[in-house]
Amino acid sequence: MEIRIAENCGFCYGVKRAVAMAQKTAENDFTSYTLGPIIHNPQVVQSLADDGVRAVNSLEEIPDGQVIIRSHGVGPAIYKEAEDKGLDVVDATCPHVKKAQQDAKSVVDDNMTLVILGEKKHPEVISINLWAGNKGIIVESEKDAEIIPFVENMGVVVQTTFSQFKFQSIIGILEKKTKNLKVFKTICTATQERQNSAVELAKEVNLMIVIGGKNSGNTNRLAEVCRDVGCTTYHIET
Ligand code: SF4
Structure with missing residues (x-):
C-alpha cells in the first residue's frame, strides 16, 4: 500500500x-x-x-x-x-490577525464606515471588531452586504480564513454602496492552501485520512472537501 x-x-x-x-x-x-x-x-x-x-x-x-x-x-x-x-x-x-485588528481600528479612526467580512460568532471576528470599538458591520454573506445602506466612505477588513471566492463576490456588491471604498485584504492563504492540497490528493487516492481535532472547524472542512470530490474519507484524532 x-x-x-x-x-x-x-x-x-x-x-x-x-x-x-x-x-x-x-x-x-x-x-x-x-x-x-x-x-x-x-x-x-x-x-x-x-x-x-x-x-x-x-x-x-x-x-x-x-x-x-x-x-x-x-x-x-x-x-x-x-x-x-x-x-x-x-x-x-x-501577526496576520493583529494586522486585521489594526486595520479595523484605522478605518474607524479615519471616520470611515467599517465592514468586516467574516463569521459573526467567530472569536477572531469578535476580536477584530473590539479593536474598532465594536463599530464594524459584520457581513457573512452577499445577502448581508445587499442590505447595507449607502455611505460616503467605507473600509473593509476580512477574517483571515474567509473564502477568496466569497470575498470577490461581496466586494462587487460593496463597490456600489459607497463613493470611496478602501479594502484591506487580510485573508491568510494557509487554510486555502491546505484545502486545495487535500482536494488534489483526494482526487488521486482510494482513501483519505484527515487527522485533527473533531472540534476543529478547519479539520472538519478538510474532511468535507475530500468527501465532496467522492473520496471515502475518515476524520480521526489519534
Ligand atoms: S490561519 Fe493564518 S491567520 Fe489564522 S492563525 Fe493560521 S497563519 Fe494566522
Whole structure:
C-alpha cells in the first residue's frame, strides 16, 4: 500500500507559533493559563495541561501567573484587565490577525464606515471588531452586504480564513454602496492552501485520512472537501 501526504498540511504558522509559545511558558516556575483552548485539538490541549498550562474561559479563573492570548486574538479590554490583575501577558495573537485588528481600528479612526467580512460568532471576528470599538458591520454573506445602506466612505477588513471566492463576490456588491471604498485584504492563504492540497490528493487516492481535532472547524472542512470530490474519507484524532 502506498501512503501519500498532502503537500500542504499540519498546523499553520500562527497556530504553530502559539503552541510553541504556550509550551515555552510550561518551563517557567509559575502557572500559566490559556484564555480558551490554544487550538481546537484535544490532544495538544491535554499535553499542555499535563505540563501545567491550563485552559480557562475567563480571566476571573486566573488568580495569578501568566495568561496566554491565543492566535484568534482578544479585544483591548482583556489586556487592560490582565494588567490590572498583575498577570504577565504572553501574546500569541497571530501577526496576520493583529494586522486585521489594526486595520479595523484605522478605518474607524479615519471616520470611515467599517465592514468586516467574516463569521459573526467567530472569536477572531469578535476580536477584530473590539479593536474598532465594536463599530464594524459584520457581513457573512452577499445577502448581508445587499442590505447595507449607502455611505460616503467605507473600509473593509476580512477574517483571515474567509473564502477568496466569497470575498470577490461581496466586494462587487460593496463597490456600489459607497463613493470611496478602501479594502484591506487580510485573508491568510494557509487554510486555502491546505484545502486545495487535500482536494488534489483526494482526487488521486482510494482513501483519505484527515487527522485533527473533531472540534476543529478547519479539520472538519478538510474532511468535507475530500468527501465532496467522492473520496471515502475518515476524520480521526489519534
Ligand atoms: S491567520 Fe493564518 S497563519 Fe494566522 S492563525 Fe489564522 S490561519 Fe493560521
